[in-house]
């Protein structure tokens with residue numbers, strides 16, 4: 362049975378004269394938890410942007426559920442949720458309004474308008490903010506008034522509220538203390554929590570710099586200069602692999 366959910370076929374991405382991604386072939390199967398490693402500037406964010414359709418590759422094909430990405434509608438594309446390294450929050454909206462923005466793809470214009478006017482329901486947003494250990498005193502605070510770690514968790518709550526099947530995350534543990542890292546890691550990588558209070562994405566690809574967090578992943582991909590150097594089970598990761606990419 363083919364359980365590939367996302368696939369890249371011979372992907373290259375060129376910006377001016379720079380080849381940022383170089384002939385990448387990749388299959389991501391349902392339920393896999395993949396860590397994406399590579400030094401700064403190796404192409405991790407660009408790869409994530411190609412996988413979620415934000416960047417159109419110069420060459421090659423991106424497939425979601427075996428369908429070409431360009432042919433998919435907004436609803437199908439929303440099966441992927443992304444936590445961006447730069448968070449992409451709206452500074453002048455409140456934390457809860459930002460979390461509600463995660464619901465825009467599945468709602469109509471009326472919902473977006475009500476959220477902008479701050480008159481929409483925040484019930485679901487609060488549920489996910491609570492799971493991300495955000496205190497209710499910050500729910501209605503503007504993003505620019507929040508700390509780095511609070512902003513990080515607002516972006517994570519905005520992603521989780523989408524209840525998507527596939528998570529792409531770029532350094533999601535930035536700005537978090539060790540206890541919060543454990544909480545957020547469990548939220549992002551567990552399929553369903555014991556209390557059934559949330560539904561996490563089933564498949565995850567997470568760009569990481571912290572090698573001590575690898576234990577929760579079953580596969581590791583190493584990228585260097587826009588090329589995949591290894592794509593292996595985590596248990597098979599050796600020092601020699603890391604020496605190839607760092």
Ligand SMILES: Nc1ncnc2c1ncn2[C@@H]1O[C@H](COP(=O)(O)OP(=O)(O)OP(=O)(O)O)[C@@H](O)[C@H]1O
Pocket residue numbers: 376381399400401402403404405406407408446
């Ligand atoms: N908007 C852009 N315009 C031009 N070049 C870019 C742009 N974004 C990234 N690049 C270049 O593409 C290459 C890969 O960048 P990318 O952000 O994908 O790396 P990364 O592995 O995510 O790095 P980091 O770990 O520092 O976040 C870098 O050389 C970078 O300078």
